[in-house]
Amino acid sequence: KRPEIDRWIISLLNSLISKVRAAYEDYDVTTAGRIIQDFVCDDVSNWYVRLNRKRFWGGKMDEDKLAAYQTLYEVLTDVAVLSAPIAPFYMDRLYLDLVPGGEESVHYVMMPDADASVIDSDLEERMNLAQKATSMILALRRKVSIKVRQPLQKIMIPVISDKVRKQLEAVEKLILGEVNVKEVEYISDTTGIITKKIKPNFKTLGKAYGRQMKEIAQAFGNMDQATIGAIQGAEAAGETYSLSLPSGEVVLSPGDYEISSEDMPGWLVASDGPLTVALDVQISEALRKEGIARELVNRIQNLRKDSGFEVTDRINTTIYAS
Numbered sequence: 590k591r592p593e594i595d596r597w598i599i600s601l602l603n604s605l606i607s608k609v610r611a612a613y614e615d616y617d618v619t620t621a622g623r624i625i626q627d628f629v630c631d632d633v634s635n636w637y638v639r640l641n642r643k644r645f646w647g648g649k650m651d652e653d654k655l656a657a658y659q660t661l662y663e664v665l666t667d668v669a670v671l672s673a674p675i676a677p678f679y680m681d682r683l684y685l686d687l688v689p690g691g692e693e694s695v696h697y698v699m700m701p702d703a704d705a706s707v708i709d710s711d712l713e714e715r716m717n718l719a720q721k722a723t724s725m726i727l728a729l730r731r732k733v734s735i736k737v738r739q740p741l742q743k744i745m746i747p748v749i750s751d752k753v754r755k756q757l758e759a760v761e762k763l764i765l766g767e768v769n770v771k772e773v774e775y776i777s778d779t780t781g782i783i784t785k786k787i788k789p790n791f792k793t794l795g796k797a798y799g800r801q802m803k804e805i806a807q808a809f810g811n812m813d814q815a816t817i818g819a820i821q822g823a824e825a826a827g828e829t830y831s832l833s834l835p836s837g838e839v840v841l842s843p844g845d846y847e848i849s850s851e852d853m854p855g856w857l858v859a860s861d862g863p864l865t866v867a868l869d870v871q872i873s874e875a876l877r878k879e880g881i882a883r884e885l886v887n888r889i890q891n892l893r894k895d896s897g898f899e900v901t902d903r904i905n906t907t908i909y910a911s
Contacts, residue, residue, distance in 0.1 A: 592653070595660040597716045598637045599707050601628065602664050606703040609671050613700075622675050625668065633664060636720060640763075646900065662687065667701050711756075718753070719760035719767075721864055722746070726768040729857040729868045737769050738887060739880035744773045745856075745867040747783060749822040753863075770868070783858055783867060784851040785817045793845050801836050808834060809846070821848055825863035 591599070605628050612621035638645075644657040669684040673695045684695035692698050726744060730737060744765075748754040754775055757764075761773055776782065789809045795802055823830040824843045832839040843862065850858040850865050858867045872880070889906060898904060 591656055591660065593712065594637065594640060595656055596707070596709060597712050598632065598660060598664060600709045600713055601632055602667055603703045603705070603708050604713070606667065606671065606701050610700060610703070613674065618675060622672075625672050625675070629668060631720070633661075633668075636716075637661070637664075640767075648901075669695055670698050670701055673698075715756035715759050718756055718864065719763050721861055722757070722764050722866055723767045725859045725861055725864070725866050726764075726770070726868055729859055729866070729870075730768070732857060733870055735870060735872075736880075738883040739769070739872065740876050740883070741768075741770045741869060742772065742871070742873070742876060743869040744768070744770050745782070745869075746773060746775055747865050748775045748777060749818065749825050749863060753825060782853065783865060785814060785821070785860070785865070786849050786851065787812055787817050787820065788847045788849075790845050790847065793842075794839075798839055801834065801839065804834050804836050805832075805839060808832060808839075817848060820846065821863050821865075 605624060608624050609621045612618070612624065638661070641657050641661075644654055647654045665683065666687050669680045669687065673680040673684070677696065681695045684691070684698070727737065730741075735741070746757060748757065757773075757775065765771070765773060787809060789805060791802065791806075794805055798805060820830045820841060823841075830841045832841055848860055848862075850860045850867075853867065855869065855871045856867045857870055858865065860866075885908075893902075893904065
């Protein structure tokens, strides 16, 4: 049985196969190329390979390490075939390097068929949440120039449904490890903690409700936190939100508005669609010392690398500290 991270990338791969084949059937090469590019850059390289570095570098070729290599092999082989019409020469080279005993060329290989039995939409959703939350928190760190090596104490995440909470809890350790934060707190009531703001998208709303725009703008300006939360909850559930106005009902879709959050004292807040995260950026003395220890490890590792040591080489270290 594959580990969850392997099942996730294989699920995404088979979802990708369906989308890319559909794009090719419509002669939409641009869409096919962009879907493959996003998958390879965001999901394979920046997430799957990076998260599995310890598995790839493990000493023994045990079942876990073998599963990681076999999974990556399957992904890259299918990507080579899927991308062959777009990048014919490079993908031919990649395929021949990966499958030396296979066909004479990647262009003789039939397009892969998606295996619906391995597609797990719930797994894809919660891993997407982990990717999104990680990206948002790292962006907040960069905003105040706090390196990832410096541990921080806490993240607060408002949850708008039990489903989202369970999905986040399932990937909680992964998120905390990626962003180097000690704990996460889920909150259902953000009143007095996080202040959300909402702005209408006049371009999209104007096309559908041109005569009501003045009233819509006024309604958005007077909107309370509970209503903004309800709109965000509808978006998370994949639903629209009906705004009742004297001149008639206005149906709000995700592209019709933009929700943001204000920072709190000692905290930084970010929102992306229905997901909001608040990061505690206060550094205690204990956290500061732990950060110094991590910086020391980083310096030693860089010296190892610059000196040409292998990963398995043991070294003696002398530290001069005032």
